[in-house]
Amino acid sequence: MHCVVVGGGLAGLASAVWLAESGQRVTLLERRGSLGGRTIAMPVAAVDDVPDNGQHVFASGYEHLMRYLDSVGTREHVAFPGHMTVRMAGGATRRSAFGGVAGLRTAVGDLPGVTGLDRLRTARAQATLIRQALRQPPWLDDITADDWFRRIGMPQSARDALWDGIVIGLTGDKPDISSAKVPADLLVTGIRRARETRTPISIGYPTVDLDTLFVDGAEKVFADSGVEVRHRAVVSSIDVVDDAVTGVTLSDGERITADAVICAVPVWNVRGLLDQVPGHERIYEAIDRLTPVPIVSVNLYLDRSIGMADWGEILHGGEGVLEQVWDRQRMHGRDPGRHHLYSTTVSAAYELTQKSNAEITDLQMEMLRRYFPDAAEAEVIHSHVVRMPKSTFAQRPGTAGIRPDQRTSVRGLALAGDWTRTDWTTTMEGACQSAARAVEVILERAD
Template sequence: MNDPRRYVVIGGGLAGLASAVWLAEAGKQVTLLERRGRLGGRTHAVEVPSLHDLPDNGQHVIATGYDNLFRYLTSVGTRQHVQFPDRGILRWPGGRTAVMGTKGLPALRSLLGAHPDMSPVDRARAAVATVRLGWQCLNQPADLAELTTDQWFTRLGMPAKAREALWDWLALGIAAEPVSQGSAKAFADVLATGIRLGIRHREAVSIGYPTTDLDTLFVSGAERVFERHGVQVRHRAVARHIHIENGVVTGVTLVDGEVVPADAVVCAVPNSSIAGLLDDLPEHDEIYAAADKLGFTPIVSTNLYLDRPIGTKAAMEALIGGGGVIDEVFDRQRMHGRNPLDNWLYCLTTSGAYEQIHKPHHEVVDEQMALLRRYYPQARDAEVVHAQVVPMPRATFSQVVGTEGLRPPQQTSVPTLVLAGDWTSTDWSATMESAAQSAARAVELLLGLPAPQSISN
């Protein structure tokens, strides 16, 4: 029998898109409400009309362990647009580089000491500390949630050079917070997930990237699914309140006063937008307080179109050193097979960008160009053809010490209302996989509801 229930998904980011796609695949009637004029949330392309190019709001990398994200990409038909390279590059000022293996034995070697200047003693110490770190990820010390990653690395005896070349950078990438603030537990939890997935897949987790823009990767395919299954997508539909009567969801009020009828809702908005939506839910105070405490961390992305190539050796390069925040440089020619005549696109991403986020765009561009010139000899005379700065003050929720246990589960006390979004409780930090995993769990809960006739109206 057809399910007559109306499923409403609030939020058209990855969590909402995946929820809507999977509900539609299951044959449900779905309406997707998105506040903005476009879908994609924090993963989207930003057009540069003057150059007919489509860079992203920020370079996104993908891990082999992103099982739910791959399920989504398979559903929307874009799985082929993700690639996993064999290596990345670590780069020091002046242009010195070291290869960082991302697969198999080279990856293991990098894990145990990627810095070219490490002495044999340091390498041995790094190996011991790394084994200890892996063990403590799976068997966590009771006080881990009280430690920053910095304190944890010190306690593990991780040598400074191993930290500089790998661990501090990895921790910053995973928690989007500098090691002086990032929670050791949040980092350890993600590594534990990676270790478990590596064992399950019999292959260590490695890092890759999309070979196309984020709209093509995440949005266009979803729109095709929506069209095929009759999903109603409403742009500029800002949800204000989810109505619950007698323990069941009845509708969603938009800011203009319209009520969208609903029998089940996936609320897939970020922690910054949750306030007010759940007022009818008995545990709303607790969820709002957690959303507030989780806070935000800023990321600044800079897309630099230069008049010449700068001499990268790999698609992904990490710049080591500097004032604590380490930048990553992504070569879109290598990643996307871009074959430019007169401009070369390099995407730089600064996580935990507490200083940069307040700077005027021209200052950010000047700083990033100075950085490229310091690290890439070929960039010394390069000119900027076009620059685009994308500041994201609320890029992700923050995983500093003290945020342990705050992320709410997808299930609520009202069976027809579920939560999704990267900030809800998952096996990952604030990532696309967290968004996709939260959607998988939210949809599973709704698909497990009793048949329609036994639901009271």
């Protein structure tokens, strides 16, 4: 079969790699000048460096993403240290390992800043939360995560220490916006994966930049297996005749015929592409209801070490200004001779994204000085602010079931991308799981 894959982000890359592995002829069309989509490295000439567009972390349940890394030969570049650290203003830290003794401490409500009776309330609320996540009441998608926490009596101190951060980290959005069903479903996925693999959930990170991790190996596979990659190829429609796909049309009018097409563009780029697909209105509904969420990431090049205790630290109470700090020296084995690179992340950065680069840098440096005593005298050599207004998507209450399946009503056409229906929310794993399912749908045709 000649298979066309539209979109060269993770979902499109994985689709193209796996179709090529199965012996199909593949053409990959990407509208930008390079591959990688939302997971890319970005050259910064001022410091002669290539940091990422934003720190991406892995969960140990990311099985399809790991399969992709196996396919492109870069699995060795992911580390799972088994711990992160929570830091308080003033500099006190608490290492939070995943599972084991630390997991037990969390279960009984022993969290940073949670004291007295709140520990008991936390333990009780957490037990209810897990029970309701596993046996979901019908109203879970009618309320926000914030409503849910109130309903089960989760103390504010436990929310500050753990649960609000979990919702932001997992769903990409704030607890008062995100449907309660989204974190509940993710907890279920995490528990299921931990049971299957008999290992506690842990968080990992790439030890190389995102192009080296995701794109370079794929390009090698493409070269070796004859996949044609076309950059600056903007698809304007997917062509359908008699309920079967016939190819795609590009924005300059060129037609490319195909036996099968995987459409792997993000939710905010889908409108117009599927007009010829019967029932496309249902798919387009997702466009209006899965709204984009901004992330602000900063690559801060400093003149000295700020003395991080761990590879990644969550700043307790840093919400909205500086939530996570990543020690790229430790993570990438960098030589700190020239400068020290710290990457920072603020998810759901609705307010921060409106500020100027200088304001964002000043705010974050102020915060670093409050949390890291060694940052008091640190000077900024260069600050590289990356605003991504469309980083992830929000699933608000009432959106359960809105994400479309990879299988469409059209023979030979499958959808992929983090926004299609998967066990995950807006994640790299969601993108790769959707690709695995889309490829399965297409290969049924080849049999």
